[in-house]
Amino acid sequence: MTETKNFINGCYCDSSSGKTFDNINPCTGELIGKVHEASAKDVDRAVRAARKALYGPWGKMTDMERGAILHRVADGIEARFDEFLAAECADTGKPYKLASHIDIPRGAANFRLFADAVANFATEAFQTPTPDGQGAFNVAVRKPKGVIAVISPWNLPLLLMTWKVGPALASGNTVVVKPSEETPLTTSLLGEVMNDAGVPPGVFNVVNGFGPDSAGAFLTEHSGVDAITFTGETRTGEIIARAAAAGLRDVSLECGGKNPSLVFADCDLEKAIEGTLRSVFSNCGQVCLGTERVYVERPLFAEFVRRLAQEASNFKLGVPTDPDTDMGPLVSREHQKKVLAYYALAREEGATVVLGGGVPDVPESLANGAWVEPTIWTDLPDDARVVREEIFGPCCHIRPFDTEEEVIELANDTTYGLAAAVWTENVSRALRVSRQIDCGILWVNSWFLRDLRTPFGGTKHSGLGREGGVHSLEFYTELQNICIKV
Numbered sequence: 124m125t126e127t128k129n130f131i132n133g134c135y136c137d138s139s140s141g142k143t144f145d146n147i148n149p150c151t152g153e154l155i156g157k158v159h160e161a162s163a164k165d166v167d168r169a170v171r172a173a174r175k176a177l178y179g180p181w182g183k184m185t186d187m188e189r190g191a192i193l194h195r196v197a198d199g200i201e202a203r204f205d206e207f208l209a210a211e212c213a214d215t216g217k218p219y220k221l222a223s224h225i226d227i228p229r230g231a232a233n234f235r236l237f238a239d240a241v242a243n244f245a246t247e248a249f250q251t252p253t254p255d256g257q258g259a260f261n262v263a264v265r266k267p268k269g270v271i272a273v274i275s276p277w278n279l280p281l282l283l284m285t286w287k288v289g290p291a292l293a294s295g296n297t298v299v300v301k302p303s304e305e306t307p308l309t310t311s312l313l314g315e316v317m318n319d320a321g322v323p324p325g326v327f328n329v330v331n332g333f334g335p336d337s338a339g340a341f342l343t344e345h346s347g348v349d350a351i352t353f354t355g356e357t358r359t360g361e362i363i364a365r366a367a368a369a370g371l372r373d374v375s376l377e378c379g380g381k382n383p384s385l386v387f388a389d390c391d392l393e394k395a396i397e398g399t400l401r402s403v404f405s406n407c408g409q410v411c412l413g414t415e416r417v418y419v420e421r422p423l424f425a426e427f428v429r430r431l432a433q434e435a436s437n438f439k440l441g442v443p444t445d446p447d448t449d450m451g452p453l454v455s456r457e458h459q460k461k462v463l464a465y466y467a468l469a470r471e472e473g474a475t476v477v478l479g480g481g482v483p484d485v486p487e488s489l490a491n492g493a494w495v496e497p498t499i500w501t502d503l504p505d506d507a508r509v510v511r512e513e514i515f516g517p518c519c520h521i522r523p524f525d526t527e528e529e530v531i532e533l534a535n536d537t538t539y540g541l542a543a544a545v546w547t548e549n550v551s552r553a554l555r556v557s558r559q560i561d562c563g564i565l566w567v568n569s570w571f572l573r574d575l576r577t578p579f580g581g582t583k584h585s586g587l588g589r590e591g592g593v594h595s596l597e598f599y600t601e602l603q604n605i606c607i608k609v
């Protein structure tokens with residue numbers, strides 16, 4: 124049994140209200156442990172600790188000194204790789220095979236990249252003529268924004284949390300993190316790594332709990348927070364944007380998607396199948412960038428559907444530690460209920476169920492887990508809810524198309540605009556089509572090929588702002604212009 128506490132001012136502490144909640148293993152439904160739920164008082168203490176730390180040694184360090192400490196944080200994650208891996212997979216149920224390649228290495232990389240990037244981040248200067256002929260110099264300097272509230276989701280807990288904490292700390296801010304109630308373990312473990320790396324107390328704080336009337340709302344509504352960075356559902360993003368409006372605080376929102384994949388008949392079929400398999404089913408379909416709508420040019424349609432279903436039917440569902448496991452469960456029984464409701468709705472809306480559509484047979488020991496089958500549908504109308512709403516499960520709808528114009532219109536016919544994939548060997552078509560898709564991140568002949576220096580974010584209901592590389596540093600700093608009259 125684990126006991127996950129809040130981490131405030133460099134120390135692990137119990138909830139001041141004495142309230143705890145259960146952390147459940149999604150594979151088995153068994154209790155992993157208890158989590159201390161931060162009260163409004165605890166959140167206030169964390170925000171005050173973060174404010175005080177801004178003016179302590181952290182605020183006086185050079186970018187290089189802070190960068191050196193953040194490299195030690197990355198070293199610490201790598202040194203305790205197995206602990207992070209076990210914690211992340213216990214919380215999420217995702218296979219070790221996946222988390223050891225993606226989640227944990229990226230957790231460390233997020234600190235390294237931004238520690239180095241901040242040292243190479245230039246600002247602007249202008250020489251300004253004045254009537255006396257002497258002139259003036261304008262120089263823009265970057266300063267930390269202050270106390271940053273980091274609200275993160277459960278699908279890639281360490282990866283997405285450090286994606287924000289890395290650049291926030293590299294820029295000299297202090298943070299209060301509210302991890303998802305479903306997955307508190309790796310964020311909590313990071314507190315120990317921060318202490319060991321020499322991060323001063325108060326620079327990194329963690330408050331556990333839920334959203335409304337709990338730690339999430341207490342934190343985002345706290346007037347001592349200078350900016351909020353959030354990853355999660357669009358609906359929650361809207362609530363957080365409203366909270367940020369009080370005091371005109373800056374907000375970065377990375378939200379949901381209903382991402383299309385456009386497969387042209389001139390694609391390399393093997394690559395398109397392999398990439399689409401990953402984009403639909405990785406992490407049991409719980410990836411914001413994942414594909415839930417696949418459009419295939421008609422001559423390739425039947426073969427594509429057959430091949431994708433055949434490959435997906437070979438997936439081995441199982442526990443994280445089994446090296447043969449391709450897919451784990453969903454994150455919780457509650458999320459399973461939501462995904463299964465969409466599986467039922469697909470039938471009502473007239474889908475042909477090509478693969479799956481239900482709960483798989485699992486051994487007795489896993490019977491209380493959040494398992495669902497990898498699922499493929501065809502024949503749904505374009506206005507079906509299953510085709511329009513984000514499901515966040517291991518499923519997709521595949522539809523044929525005849526022309527480039529048609530598929531561009533279909534791909535853009537959504538309130539979301541996060542990611543898309545285009546599969547074609549024709550480079551002119553790739554560029555022509557890509558530029559017409561309304562989304563923030565587009566891959567040609569690949570998926571989830573991430574370079575952390577590139578802009579990351581969505582259009583429409585998928586978010587507000589961009590993070591990644593220089594864009595993260597822009598969000599986490601305030602630009603001050605200093606004009607010096609000669």
Ligand code: NAD
Pocket residue numbers: 274275276277278279283301302303304332333334335338339340343354355356357359360362363377378379380410411412513515541581585586
């Ligand atoms: P969620 O919105 O339910 O929760 C995200 C976080 O917000 C959690 O920590 C939660 O406790 C907190 N929260 C909820 N209500 C709140 C409130 N009123 N005030 C303050 N905090 C609140 O999202 P989720 O279910 O954890 O994650 C899945 C969603 O995240 C999907 O929609 C997915 O597309 C999206 N997502 C987006 C990206 C991206 O980069 N665009 C990445 C991963 C996940």
